[in-house]
Structures are given as C-alpha cells and as structure tokens.
Amino acid sequence: MALDAKIPEGPLDKKWDRYRFEVKLVNPANKRKFDILVVGTGLAGASAAASLAELGYKVKAFCLQDSPRRAHSIAAQGGINAAKNYANDGDSVHRLFYDTIKGGDFRAREGNVHRLAEVSGNIIDQCVAQGVPFAREYGGLLQTRSFGGAQLSRTFYARGQTGQQLLLGAYGALMRQVANGQVELYPRHEMLDLVVVEGVARGIITRNLLDGEVEVHTGHAVVLATGGYTNVFYLSTNAASCNVTATWRACRRGAFFANPCYTQIHPTCIPVHGEHQSKLTLMSESLRNDGRVWVPKTPGDKRPAEALPEEDRDYFLERKYPSFGNLVPRDVASRNAKQVCDEGKGVGETGRAVYLDFADAIKRDGEDAIREQYGNLFDMYERITGENAYKMPMRIYPAPHYAMGGLWVDYNLMSNLPGLFVLGEANFSDHGANRLGASALMQGLADGYFILPYTIGGYLVGASLPAVSPDHDAVKEAKAAASERVHQLLALQGKRTVDEFHRELGLLLWNRCGMSRNEAGLQEAKEKIPQIREEFWQNATVLGSDGELNQVLERAGRVADFLEFGELLVEDALHRHESCGSHFREESQTPENEALRDDENFAYVAAWEYQGVGQSSRLHKESLQFEDVKPATRSYK
C-alpha cells in the first residue's frame, strides 16, 4: 500500500496557507453535531480538546490519571522553542525548520516541520495570554535562552518547570470548556481498545479504573494524544503510567506504527544507582549551557573529581565538537557519554557516568547567579543523590526519554485509519530520527492548538458518518475482547510479579536496542522477547478483582502490550541498516565513529502494519522528499 502523506502542493512556505484556504469548513451550527473523543490530556490532548470545544464540537476527554493536570507533559523542564527572533540573533521560521529537519537527521517530512515552525510563534502568544508565567527581562519583555542543538536563543521557559506551566495553561483552557459544558471529562479512564467500524475509527473502549466498568464511547472522530512508549525500557525518565496501550491497540486495529526504533536517549539524567530503582530522573539539558562535561583522561582513573588536575581531564564534547561543544544534540551527547564509559573512563561507583561540572560557571558568574537559574535542578540532584553540586560536579548518564516514533499520520495528523487522529508524542511526525531540546512542547501544542482544529474539520465535512449503534457487531466485539483480556490477566496466578517481566524486557531492550545497536544483539532481542511474553502469560501474577481500583491489573495490561510492541521496536531497528539520529547501528558508522546515514536506501518512513502476535509486521514505506533542504551529513564540529 502506498502511503500518501497528503502534503499540499506549492512552495514549502505556502503549503500551510494554501491548505487552510483549500480545506473545507464545517458550518458553525453543524459543529455541535460532531462528537470527538480525545484520549490523553497532556499538552496535545488538552490543547486539542479545549480548542475543538471552543469551535463548538462536543468533546469527551479521557485520561487515566485522577486529574488532567497530571499528564506527563507536566514533567518537561527546559523550555519551548519558537521562531520569534526576539533575541535578534538571526532566527526565522526557516531556520527553526532547518534546525529541526537537520536535528532529526533528515528523517522527517519537510511540510510538517515547516508548518510546525510557522505556528511556533502563535503558541507563545497563546500561552502568554493564558497567564503562563514565562521568564521575563526587567523591562517586562519575554526572556529566551539557548538550548541543546541550537546556536541561538529561541527557547522560552518558566524556570525549570516549563512543561508544568504550559500544561496548566492548557488544563485551564480545558477546564473552562468543562465549565461551559462543551467538554465531558473522564478522568481515571484508560483506553483499552479502538472501535473500527467499516474501516473507520468510530469509538473507543475504556475501563473505569475505579470500578472496573468497561465502557463504550462512540463519536465521529477519535483523537489519540496518549504520549510515547519509552517506558518499554522500564527504566526511563517517563512517568510510571506512560504506556503504549492506546497506540498499540490502535495498531492492532489497523493503524500503522511508524519508526518505532527512533527512541531518544537523553544525555543529562541522574545515573542508575540500585536494583530497586523504579525510574530515572532527568535534569534539564539547559544545564549543558553552563555545565562542562568531562571524564578522566586515563581509563580506570578512580581519583575523586577535585583531585584531578585540568590536564588529566577530557572535556570530550568540547574536544570533538568545538563549534557546538557541550550543546551538541541529545543523540550525539548521549552516544559520546556511552563511548567514553565503554572505554573505561566512566566515573562513580558503577563507572556508568560522566561529570557535569559547574565550577567554571560558578567562578565566572557567582554561585548566586547559577542558583537563580538552576536552583531547583541542583536541589533535585541533592535530594536524590545526597550530593551538593555547587561543591562537586554532578554525575550524569543518558536515559531513555522520548519516542520520536509513533502512529503514522499524514499532513492532516490522521492515521491510515480514517477518523483516527494522532497528536503529540503519540504520532511520529515532526522529529525525524532525533528530537531537539524544547521541541516536544512545541509540537504537542502546535498539534493541539493550531493544526488539528483545522484538519479535523476537513475530514468531518467530507466523510459520511452515520451514527454507530452500541449493538453494532464491531462495538460488541471490541467491548467483549477488552473484557475478555481483563479476565485473562486476572486469571494469571503465577510466581513472578508483573514488574519483574517489565524490568526484564526493559533491560534486554536497553542492552540490545538502546544507544547503539547491532545485528547480533537485535537478533538476540528478537528471539528473547517472545519468550518473555510467553512466560508472562504463564507465570505472571495478578491479584485482586476487576470491580475495584486494581493497580496491579492496570500495570499488567500495559506490560502485556509492551511485550508485544517491543518486538516491533526491535524489528524496525533490525531492518534499518543505517545509523540516523538516535538510531545508531554499529555496522554503519564513519571512521570517526559518527553516525553514517544511508539516504539512498533508507530515506523513508517505515510504517508497520500489524499481522498478529508473534508475526512479522508488514512494512510500508513513505519515501521522504527533500525539495527545500539537501540532506547533508550532520556535523556539529
């Protein structure tokens, strides 16, 4: 099947204008006749639900947390990019577009990315109007800073809590529509399946997490904004409830999953310390603006940091990438940290960490200035490690952080299943093989505030969508399947906890399909995942009953889906015989150990069609056309 991305014709910078002129509009009086189901209330979901409700659509918003405000977007720290050029440092829509395409290692669509850059400024306007307390200059104007992968100051921020503040803004907008009666809110509801009626997405099956009731919700369109799948690695910077279930279930119903092997490993996280660890904590990479990354020059040098004189230190990022230095993109920074640790230069008890040192910045700007800018991050570091980073360098190590892959969508943000729209991290669209810092917030809000509200109308006005009866076979089948699965999980009375299986899967993927990957390792993972999955269905234990709050049951369902999805992740990594962005295949590198892309054979989006558990998925290719930029070797030297 040829995948049509439906990118409008015309010059790059006119495509979105042209699209908006050509897209058919829904009569305001008719909008209230359309029911839209929005799953997930993070930046993308909340902004979409609020914006659609403002337009007059009837919206149902679902989240599995107790409140929409707790979606994991809240944890984003560093900032949000926008091509405002307030800093007068040469920024423009085109430059943000170019940086994002290049940062994504030329594996994203030009049309989508340019549109993202175009609306980036509107996002800042919108958030400021909502009362988001962005950092300000004394004159009262907005302040910006530079951020990983960009040589200019285009990142807007609210201390180290930008995601929180943006989410609370979107949450406020959503709650306003709840007050207006335009949005019906379903907190503590988890989507278990997608209802597809005659090839069109028409509803979802949810489970009320408080009383276990399996419910059917039908509507005219389904919007998935359910975030990324990085928790497949078990230890990641994601929140515990982040999962692949909604998107994986949609995939099982026919939606294509694109580029699952593009998983971002974030360079500045607090290293793993013990076997009981439940998550990894990220510290904003804004720290790399002032912190210098280094390791001892000699492998095995176990002297404490303060005992190492300058000449015995290797500031490896500054040495290898003189023009970007410590600000190289995330994939480059992470891979280099892994490399020096593999060479035995890693620090700390486990030897899997590098220093992030603020001594020079403190000497230059004073401790107070550093405290003002990064105080909360230093506090967080101290709470977790018990160490004072004003006095000694931090130790950091990369950790799984973000999923660039996701459900395949076209320019309308609609998947190959008509009526199924996918936003934010849940889709694959804008970041290619690597996402730049401060771009996730931008994309989530762009999708929700400024793109979906236009594109969904174009779909609704042109589609014939008769009401779906709750007695329709497709509805009954999906509901029965979801209930049946809950009962299968509850019947598991084995000897190992669900978390153990998750940990086992995660460790396998981290070692074989993490920061660097090779054929043998991937083959091994491919063989082992089905074994873990089989053992899970034999030997996991799930307690309690269905009719109550049952956190073990919830986790079991999510882990079971990770165990299916993990195989696809590996399959994608295995098939992509090139290195690009976050996907580093050891077989494909330059003599200087840099990623070696293969544009001739792999300049495409890999969209996978589900064929059954344990079956190889079918690959569909959307070839990437570069009309405006010339794919070049990414160089940050």
Add this chain to the structure above:
Amino acid sequence: MNLTLKIWRQKSPKDKGRLVTYMAKGISPDMSFLEMLDTINRDLILKGDDPVAFEHDCREGICGSCGFMVSGQAHGPLKGTTVCQLHMRHFTDGDTLVLEPWRAKAFPIIKDLVVDRSALDRIIIAGGFVSVDTGSAPEANALLTPKDNAEIAMDAAACIGCGACVASCKNASAMLFVGAKVSQLALLPQGQPERERRALSLVTSMDDAGFGNCTNESECEAACPKEISVRNIARLNREFLRASFSHPAK
C-alpha cells in the same frame, strides 16, 4: 536498614479501614520512599496478598499524584519535598512509620492511601484560568509584565495540586491551593479582566466542596512540597474582599 510500617488499609470507600503493621527489611538508604513501598508490595504480591494502593506517577515531584501522611506529616519529614522524592537516607534503622491517607471531607478515601482529589479540579473549573480562545491571543510581547511580578506569579504557579496543604491543615482548608491560583493570575496583566469574578467564584467553589476555614497557622506552607507562601492566602483574602465590595455584578 529495617523499618516497621503501620499502613492504613481500606478496601473501598465504604470499608472501615485500619492500620496494619508490615516489616520493611533490607532497605537501602538510596531508595526513594516509594521504592521502599514497591518492595513491600512485591513481597505482598508474591505472598498473594493485596498490595498497598498508593498514587504516584512521575516520581520526580512535579505531577502531584503522590502524597500521604508519613508519621503525621504530609509527604514525610523533609521540607519542600514530595514523598516520591523523599529518600530513605533520612530515616534510621529501626524506625516505626505510620502511613495514612490525606484525610478531609472533601477528599474521600478510595482505597488504602488513595483519595479522591477531584474537588481541586472543580475549584479550577469554577474559574481558575484566563478565558482566551485559541487563536485570539495578542502578540506575546504586547503586554509588558514586570519581572518581579512574573517571579512572584511563578512562585504561586509552582503548585502541583497534590493536596498536602489540605491534608496538613488542622482545618482541612484549601486556602493555599486557591490562594496560589488566584495570586498567580491576579499578579499578571493577563489575569486582570477576570480578577474579581475569579476570586469570588473560586472561594464559593472551595466552600461548597466542604473544605475548612483558614486559621492562619501556616502549616500548609510548611508542608507544601513547593514551599508556596501563605502570603498567597492573604492576597486571596484581599482579592476576595475587594471583589465582594467592588465587583459591579450583584
């Protein structure tokens, strides 16, 4: 290290709960408090017992999901810290800890340490936002905001909605939560048009939810993991009184 835990177990909202004693053995000081609970739960599951239900998500102190009383203190003994960020190095071998859910009429218990905090959402629904439709916003730099005001607004906006203020207040008052939201928006130019309506409707919604009255003991500030100042409560009082006496609507 080894600890004795007395944990509130309550199967359902209607069930009469009780404290049950558990032993936590071989706990590493580097574990977080929730990781310690994870190990207790793992043991319970392997024994076939119902694990302790508690809410958590980001485990980095920002989502506001977690929170319960640790020996009578919201989020435990450490100031400015959520219980997910509390590490076991702050306890000593042999300690006995009592774990109880937030208690308030407005926060009914769902199960064990999990409570229903939707009353806080209802307060926000009553007007804890700026009414601005998507697309209608003016240029971001068109409205100047003094840096100092933006900073104080940000201090207030740091609220994570965990409910520790209510839990720690002897009156189960939500004034710090409401004060933080009203202050944030009252301090910014964008919040001005709805400033009075917001103060009035948020207080009404708070009262309707069954929260108690503030008696200015500042226990909320001491328990707040984001250390939000009680100054926001004074500002809420000021905003509410001003609005009551001057808002043109009857």
Add this chain to the structure above:
Amino acid sequence: MSWFTKALKSSVGKKFVLGLTGLALVGFLIEHLVGNLLLYKGADSFNGYAHMLESSELILPAELGLLALFLVHIVLAITVTVGNKSARPEVYSMYASKGGRTLASKTMIYTGILIFVFLVLHLVHFRFGVQSLDAEGRRNLYAAVLALFRSPVYVAWYVLAVCLVGLHVSHGFQSALRSIGVNHPKYAPALEALSLLFGFLFAIGFSSFALWAHFFKGGS
C-alpha cells in the same frame, strides 16, 4: 442572598469579621491597659478615671458596642471551629507539625474559651460587684482591686488568665491582619513582631497589677 451576606457567610468573610472584631478588641485591651496604669498613681486617680467613664453619656453605647464585638467574635469563632471539625470527620491517628503551627495558634479556641470564662468573672467582680463608695462618692474600685488580689489563688488565676490573653493575642493579631488581607513582604515581619509584642505587653502589663496589688499593697 444579597452580595453582602454572601460575602460575610463565605469562609473568607467569616474570618474577615472575626479578624476585624479581634483587632477592635485588641484596641480595647490597649485602652484598658493604659487606663489601669492609673492604679499606680493612687486611689483618687483610678477611681476618678473610672467615674469619668461610667458617668459619660457614651458609656451605654460603648458598652453595648463592646458586648457586640465580643459576641460576634465568640459566635464566629465557634462557628468556624465547628465548620473546621466537620471538614475532617475522621482524624489522623498520628499527626505532627512540619513547622507552621505554634502553641498560640493551635490553642486559639481553648484560650478563647478560658478568656471568656475569665471575662464573665471579671465583669461580675469589677463591673457589677463593686458597690462600696469612696470619700467622694465614687465606686471604690481601687479598694476592690486591692481586696481581691489579697488572695494568692485569685492572683494566680488572674495572672494565668491574662497570660492566656497574651498568648491569644500573639497569634490573633497577626492572624487577623492576614484574614483582612494585610500581608506585604516589607511589613509582614514587623507586624508579626508587633503581634508578639502585644501578647507580651498584655500578659506582663495586666499581670503587673495583680502582682503589685498582692505583694506591695496587699500586706499579705
């Protein structure tokens, strides 16, 4: 419900009135303390001052006003306390402060009740109890003070009661200011200090009358 009653019936409104009446009562205490200092000047000054007050045309409205202040303050305090108890029907089996509460703040309702008991007795003893007249035909309150404070038990109870007043005011004054919306980073520390100062002043000032009467004028 009119906007006015709605405002006053809200949690913020109730605390506003509670605070305002409290502040007014602090004003009364200051006046009372200053007036009582005339004890140290002697019988003539003190009885003369009392007579001047009692024979004024304004005494009735003033006393009714004071009564109203007390009643409103007490009724609201009880309403607020009952409301607060019902906001947490099931109490914690263990509770420990994280640093906000003080002895004064957590005992407001109890010190308030004891002060009320003291107030009634105080009125019975001094406002309504003293009928003997001095040489000039004025109520001889000076002699009554000296007589009552001859009893060490009475002195002890009195000192305890005014210390409770001090404790109550030390939290009450700053709490009242916050309830009426007064709190500014520049002035808050000074006002908090003033609150403590008032507390000490009332405790020490009023106690001094009892101790002075007992030890220097009581001849015990």
